[in-house]
Amino acid sequence: MIDARDLVERAVNGTARGPGNELRRMIACLDEDFLRRTLRDPNARHVSAWHSRARWRQRIDR
Template identity: 45%
Template sequence: MEARHLFLGTVSAALGHYRQFLAQPGRWRYVPNNDCACCDIRESRDTLEEALRALPPPARAELGRMVAALDAEFLRRTLPDPWFPRISPWHASRPWWWHRLPHG
C-alpha cells in the first residue's frame, strides 16, 4: 500500500467514519461506490491499517481492539464480492475490506 501521511485527526476521522457506516440501521450494508476518498469506507479502513502499522505497541493494541470489533461487524453485515479479485491483479492484491459487495 502506498504510504500516506497521518495528520492529527486523520485516524480519529477514519475511525468515526467506520463507526458511522456500521451504526446505520439494517441487517445488511453495501459498500458505497464513491470516487471521493474522503467518503469511501474502504479508504477509511486503509487509513486505520496504516495507523496500526505506524503506532507504537500500546497505542496499536488499543486501536487494534477497536478496529477488530468494527471489522467483525463489517464482515457480518457485508457480503463478499466474488468478482472483485478477478477484475485485475491490482484488485486481487487489495486488502479483504475491498472485496466486499458494493452498492449498485
C-alpha cells in the same frame, strides 16, 4: 486510490505497540460488524491486485 479503511490500516501499522494493540482491538470489533453486514464479492480478485490484497476491498453490501 485509498479508502478510509486503508487509511486506518496505515495508522495502525504506524502506531507504537501498546497503543497499536488497543487500536487493533477496537478496529477488530468494527471489522467484524462490517463483515456481518456485507458479502464477499466473488469478482473482487479479478478487478485488480489492489482489491485482492485487503479483505475489506472484497466486500459488497447485502
